[in-house]
C-alpha cells in the first residue's frame with residue numbers, strides 16, 4: 377500500500393490515487409512540447425536553483441507539468457489550488473509521491489480549507505509567487521505581511537487577477553512586481569480564446585447534457601474568452617447572442633454576425649448563459 381512520503385508536507389485527498397495521476401500527467405506532457413524543451417534546459421542549467429516558489433494555480437495535469445519543470449530547474453515549489461473545483465486529486469497525489477512537491481489541494485474543498493491551503497503554501501516562505509486570480513497575493517498583503525518582505529516578484533495568470541492587481545498597484549498597496557502572464561500574446565490569443573472556448577462548453581454539456589444545436593446561447597462579454605466561446609457555440613449549431621458593455625466590442629460582435637443586445641432583453645430569450653466579463 378502506498379503511503380505519503382513522511383517528509384513532504386501536504387494535504388491531499390489520497391496518496392493511493394497517484395498511479396492514475398501519473399498517467400494523466402504523462403498524457404498531458406505529450407502535448408506540451410515547448411515546456412518539454414524548457415524542461416530539458418532547466419535540467420541542464422538549473423536556473424532556479426534553491427529559489428522557493430509558492431504557486432496557487434489550477435491543480436491539473438497541465439499545471440503539474442509546469443511544477444515539475446520548475447522543480448527540474450532547481451526550484452523548491454509548493455502548490456495550492458486557485459479554484460476548489462478544478463483540482464484533480466490523482467494529480468496532487470502523484471506530485472507528492474513521485475516528484476516530492478508539497479501540494480495543498482482537495483477537490484471540492486470549502487472556503488475555509490481553501491484559504492488554509494493558501495496559508496500552508498505561504499508557510500513555504502516564497503521568493504516568487506505564481507497566482508491565478510490573485511488570491512495568493514491578496515492573502516499575503518492582507519494576512520501574511522511577514523511573507524511579503526521575502527518576495528522578489530511574481531506572476532499572475534488571468535484577466536481577473538490582473539484587474540485586481542492593477543487596482544492594488546493604483547492604490548499603492550502592491551508590495552512587489554508581478555508579471556501579467558495574460559498580457560502575453562500566447563496566453564490571451566490561444567488559452568483564453570480556444571482553451572476557454574472549448575472547456576466552457578465541455579463543462580456546460582457535461583453538467584446539463586443540453587443539446588446546443590438550436591439552443592439560444594447567451595455570452596456576456598465579447599472579449600478573448602467570449603469570442604472563442606461564441607465561435608465554438610455557433611460551431612455546434614447554437615443561436616448565439618452577445619451582450620457587451622464596450623461599444624467597440626459590441627460592434628465587433630455585430631460584424632462577426634452575432635445578435636447583440638442588452639442582458640435585460642437576452643434574459644428573456646436565452647437557454648444557456650455564460651458570463652465571461654472578468655468583472
Ligand SMILES: NC(=O)c1ccc[n+]([C@@H]2O[C@H](COP(=O)([O-])OP(=O)(O)OC[C@H]3O[C@@H](n4cnc5c(N)ncnc54)[C@H](O)[C@@H]3O)[C@@H](O)[C@H]2O)c1
Pocket residue numbers: 534535536537564567568572596597598599600601602619620621622625652653654655
Ligand atoms: N478558467 C480559465 O481557464 C480562464 C482562462 C482565461 C480567462 N479566464 C477568465 O475569463 C474571464 C474573461 O477573460 P477575458 O480574457 O475574455 O477578458 P476580456 O477583458 O478580454 O473580456 C471581457 C469582456 O467583457 C466585457 N464586459 C465587462 N463587463 C461586462 C458586462 N457587465 N456585461 C457585458 N460585457 C461586459 C468587457 O468590455 C470585455 O470586452 C476573466 O474572468 C478571466 O480571468 C478564465
